[in-house]
Amino acid sequence: MSIFKNYIAGEWVGASDGKTIENINPATGEVIGYFASATAEDTKRAIAAAKEALPKWAALPGPSRAAVLDKAGQLIAARADELAETLTREEGKTLAEAKAEVMRARDIFKYYAGEGFRAGGDVIPANTPDTLLFTKREALGVIAVITPWNFPIAIPAWKIAPALAYGNTVVFKPASLVPHTALKLVEILIEAGLPPGVINLVVGSGSAVGNTLAESKEIAGLSFTGSYAVGVKIYEKTARNLVRTQLEMGGKNPTIVLNDANIPLAVDIAVRGGFGLTGQACTATSRVIVEEKVADAFTQALVEAARNLKVGNGLESGVQMGPAVSAEQLQTDLEYVGIGKGEGAKLLVGGEPIPAGAGFFIRPTVFEDVEPGMRIAQEEIFGPVIGVIRAKDFDDAVAKANGIGFGLSASIVTNDLNKAMRFADRIEAGVVKVNEPTTGVALQAPFGGFKGSSANTFKEQGRAAMEFYTRTKTVYVKYG
């Protein structure tokens, strides 16, 4: 089997110590390939290459950089089916979910290509006559991009595209579970015309590659999406060097269902939010907080829907939910099922693995009688597990929704405009949805969490990305 290489300073290279990472298909256990596992030294070379390429790339006119991004978007569209299949094969989500993610990546490149024509600054009234006072945005510098496995192309795209659009160069470390999609994205960027050194791919472990990036004095910014535990460790390191840092981390996202809710709609929202993407989304719904009066009807219908979901290999048609991404993630999901039972929550459906060859399958899982303080109501599981929590009334529901350490996304199902708007006012979450699942966001709008879901520094996506990927100069010009 061939070994897939890293891309450093414009060349495809193996790891300097020859080590590789094995990439597995979570639906079958099949080995997809071996990927060069970069060392700390390899990573330092990638950082140096990005530094060398920076001045020229940053000095290009925005529209010239935009042309490369636009081409990248076209190439993604042209290879969409192949990319989606690659993504499903290594991550497990269904082909439909993978295809939607690929098209989203295409749109992200299109959007930031547009930014190449727009990014600028402001003219500010000066204190003296014949003076032009203005701000000017420029590239921040070398950006380290560290991404998780659950969106193998969309998350890299929403970091790399704005980084490049605003003139930065990039060292990209994808999650070790999904290097193949990352490699194909880099191939596309090269074909689109990125000069050597502007993008560098370093597949490898968090401890070698990730640490080297986090400790580097040569990077100007680090954008990370992943778990809280890893994010906090990275922040401690980047802070020492005053490296601008963006962290988007976990969630424990609630959907509130009020008495007046349309129950089939509420169930559909919970199912899509909680079981879509096998529950492996940072914005996944893991708590449904239901007003007493409708709790029984809602829970019954949710259990029914969970039972009817078709779980299987995401490459097969008709499958609605793929496997857990890895044996380890499946183990974590099952451990939390045990914890929930031990805490006294009632398991209504699911909770057990599906023995299907070598794949890592678990059934969609619903608990009721979940109390807000239980670990299954407080900790991110990252699997298809929904805990139903009862609430006395609207105020009680909002208090329970807010009673956690995370604050990424939250939704409410109601037709009461007054309560929907009060929910938007009072909920402690960076993304708020009314009559929609906690998952699914628009790429042109700011995205980011509150509390332990984020470093609370810079938002991602939309025009908000410009704040992270540029620095501003204030220029005074006296011409009188």
Ligand code: NAP
């Ligand atoms: P993770 O274990 O934190 O890993 C994320 C990335 O960090 C991977 O590339 C990983 O590399 C790397 N890493 C690991 N240890 C490191 C270290 N010591 N220093 C530097 N980098 C290190 O997260 P994951 O399991 O891939 O993804 C799931 C998590 O991501 C969940 O918590 C989820 O909520 C979160 N997430 C958040 C968002 C958001 O936008 N808020 C979106 C999606 C996912 P290896 O793969 O080599 O270990």
Ligand code: MG
């Ligand atoms: Mg894999």
